[in-house]
Amino acid sequence: MGAYFSSSDEETLKEMGPETGFYPSLVVATSKTEYAFAVSYKDQYGFPQWIETEEIHIPAIKVKPEWKAQCEQMAKANAKPKWQKNGYGSYLNPNQIAIRGAYPTYKSITQLKDKEVELLERLADEYSSRKMTYVEFKDECEKYSVNPMDVINGGGYDLYGGY
DSSP, X not given: OOOOOOHHHHHHHHHHOOSSSOEEEEEEOSSSSOEEEEEEEEOTTSOEEEEEOSOOOOOOXXXXXXXXXXXXXXXXXXXXXXXXXXXXXXXXXXXXXXXXXXXXXXXXXXXXXXXXXHHHHHHXXXXXXXXXXXXXXXXXXXXXXXXXXXXXXXXXOOTTSOO
16 A cells, blocks of 8 residues: 555644744555655644655664674574464464473372371361461472362362362
């Protein structure tokens, strides 16, 4: 479509025109006419005026080698991301972030020895009676790779009666 001044742009030019000096406005597009440039001002009677240029001359810009190298490095790093397995049997979209190890894997209380179960149940009682903080209780449970909620809920029974 190209760059042009819409009615909104024209209204802005009229509103922003200063009493002295000029208000510049640049519209940029990616196709056809790439730029549209105008300046607005208020004339000697206080009425807004604006003038659009016919042509814009853009000076050649020399790109710094460091900047170019950095852009090439970013383009190479983002060239073709690969789908990765997420550890749960499905694949991650390459545009998404995966946090490895975010979900700890716990073993069942039934895999523990009787003494370990008794210890964890005693610790659960201490936590319930507020002699121990949740963080302390959780740390103790994680020493045995057990979910603290499984200990509190009696070996894997959740609050709704299921496993």
